[in-house]
Amino acid sequence: MKRFTALLAACATTLGLTALTGTQAAAGPQAAAATGCRVDYTVTNQWQGGFQAGVKVTNLGDPVTGWTLKFTLPDAGQKVTQGWNATWSQSGSTVTVTNSDWNRTLATGAAADLGFTGTLTGANPKPTAFTLNGVACTGSVGGEEPPPDPDPGPGTGTPVGINGQLHVCGVNLCNQYDRPIQLRGMSTHGIQWFGKCYTNASLDALAKDWKSDLFRIAMYVQESGYETDPAGFTSRVNSLVDMAEARGMYALIDFHTLTPGDPNYNLDRAKTFFASVAARNAGKKNVIYEIANEPNGVSWTAIKNYAEQVIPVIRAADPDAVIIVGTRAWSSLGVSEGSNETEVVDNPVNATNIMYAFHFYAASHKDNYRATVSRAAAKLPLFVTEFGTVSATGGGAMDRASSVAWLDLLDQLKISYANWTYSDANESSAAFKPGTCNGGDYSSSGVLTESGALLKSRISTPDTFPTS
Ligand code: IDC
Numbered sequence: 001m002k003r004f005t006a007l008l009a010a011c012a013t014t015l016g017l018t019a020l021t022g023t024q025a026a027a028g029p030q031a032a033a034a035t036g037c038r039v040d041y042t043v044t045n046q047w048q049g050g051f052q053a054g055v056k057v058t059n060l061g062d063p064v065t066g067w068t069l070k071f072t073l074p075d076a077g078q079k080v081t082q083g084w085n086a087t088w089s090q091s092g093s094t095v096t097v098t099n100s101d102w103n104r105t106l107a108t109g110a111a112a113d114l115g116f117t118g119t120l121t122g123a124n125p126k127p128t129a130f131t132l133n134g135v136a137c138t139g140s141v142g143g144e145e146p147p148p149d150p151d152p153g154p155g156t157g158t159p160v161g162i163n164g165q166l167h168v169c170g171v172n173l174c175n176q177y178d179r180p181i182q183l184r185g186m187s188t189h190g191i192q193w194f195g196k197c198y199t200n201a202s203l204d205a206l207a208k209d210w211k212s213d214l215f216r217i218a219m220y221v222q223e224s225g226y227e228t229d230p231a232g233f234t235s236r237v238n239s240l241v242d243m244a245e246a247r248g249m250y251a252l253i254d255f256h257t258l259t260p261g262d263p264n265y266n267l268d269r270a271k272t273f274f275a276s277v278a279a280r281n282a283g284k285k286n287v288i289y290e291i292a293n294e295p296n297g298v299s300w301t302a303i304k305n306y307a308e309q310v311i312p313v314i315r316a317a318d319p320d321a322v323i324i325v326g327t328r329a330w331s332s333l334g335v336s337e338g339s340n341e342t343e344v345v346d347n348p349v350n351a352t353n354i355m356y357a358f359h360f361y362a363a364s365h366k367d368n369y370r371a372t373v374s375r376a377a378a379k380l381p382l383f384v385t386e387f388g389t390v391s392a393t394g395g396g397a398m399d400r401a402s403s404v405a406w407l408d409l410l411d412q413l414k415i416s417y418a419n420w421t422y423s424d425a426n427e428s429s430a431a432f433k434p435g436t437c438n439g440g441d442y443s444s445s446g447v448l449t450e451s452g453a454l455l456k457s458r459i460s461t462p463d464t465f466p467t468s
Contacts, residue, residue, distance in 0.1 A: 035133070193425075198243070261297040290326070357386075
């Protein structure tokens with residue numbers, strides 16, 4: 001897998017990142033507006049019958065407000081199936097991409113990071129004839145910074161470099177030295193809505209400034225998610241796994257079922273999705289699978305039955321990865337529907353190397369939930385794959401006292417966690433202020449919300465991963 005990644009990276013360098021032409025400012029007595037643009041085109045992934053590409057368009061002229069990018073796909077078999085961060089359409093071989101509201105203004109030197117997945121019949125020639133607002137993009141390539149070397153290996157300072165392939169040992173998550181560890185990190189918001197927040201710059205900030213161990217990829221199944229474009233979402237998840245790997249972070253692939261609450265509604269989709277991502281990522285050490293975000297209004301028996309059908313599909317392709325099973329009542333171990341952990345303790349999922357999810361929202365879920373976790377942690381391997389510092393709606397005031405009590409408890413029990421959300425959603429659970437993802441600054445304290453500041457201060461303290 002390492003070799004394969006290296007090959008892909010090599011292809012991206014030679015085939016992608018293509019200089020596509022610049023245009024100069026018009027000179028003359030009546031100086032017209034300066035125009036010009038550059039496009040960096042990168043094939044980020046390719047598979048039988050399809051591919052994914054990044055299109056970064058940089059405005060080299062005067063600032064523009066409202067823009068249209070056009071280009072030509074040279075192979076008749078290339079069809080855009082899903083595009084993001086703009087509105088995409090195709091007519092014949094011409095693709096037209098129009099700004100989203102949030103990126104309509106491009107200052108001089110500013111870039112819009114776009115991307116799409118496409119179908120393919122044969123070769124994958126790069127597009128030609130890029131224009132921005134009708135002007136050919138002939139700007140020279142500035143040269144993208146290459147991503148860090150993937151999978152730096154044991155001994156290097158990243159979380160994956162130190163801990164390697166994880167496994168469950170007793171009620172703990174253990175590293176390659178068979179010692180218990182705690183991973184601390186952040187969850188995306190729904191990637192169908194907040195794709196713009198997950199760029200090289202934001203992932204660099206997460207790995208370097210936040211020193212995050214973990215990046216949870218929340219792939220909603222409904223609400224304009226996976227069910228609308230299985231191939232496109234699968235490929236986006238895979239790209240995000242690679243971006244986490246390149247920075248030495250664990251990637252938690254979250255099959256974000258929510259409504260309807262019975263995961264069996266999505267059983268066939270789950271089998272298809274996990275067969276694909278498990279086969280594709282089997283050789284990686286940084287992948288953890290979360291098979292159902294929050295079952296609700298459904299019995300533990302039904303959830304267990306779902307798990308016992310999905311887990312073997314993952315194991316067939318990726319035998320050694322840790323798998324996390326959602327629990328009853330929005331992954332509250334049943335508490336939010338009047339039950340408790342005993343239903344799981346008495347009737348565990350019939351599989352090994354698995355953990356159980358526990359979720360909480362600190363302003364809504366307090367002492368009785370903490371008591372449940374304290375009890376259950378002695379009997380079940382728990383992983384807090386999602387929690388908020390606010391109310392269960394994702395909004396309302398942050399409850400600092402309850403959040404700190406929770407985080408102290410998780411640290412003490414070495415329970416891993418991911419916080420909802422690493423995004424700039426207009427809700428108090430988001431770590432960034434609204435609008436942050438329209439720019440490139442994910443590092444200064446001014447872009448953080450109250451919740452983001454608390455989480456960054458907790459996550460960025462040194463890890464104590466045992467190495468022998
Ligand atoms: C919320 C989002 C919100 C979105 C809503 C419905 O913050 O923007 O409109 O989902 O999709 C969960 C879920 C998670 C929720 C979150 C906050 O796993 O999807 O996100 N929450 O309500 N469980 C408890 C709380």
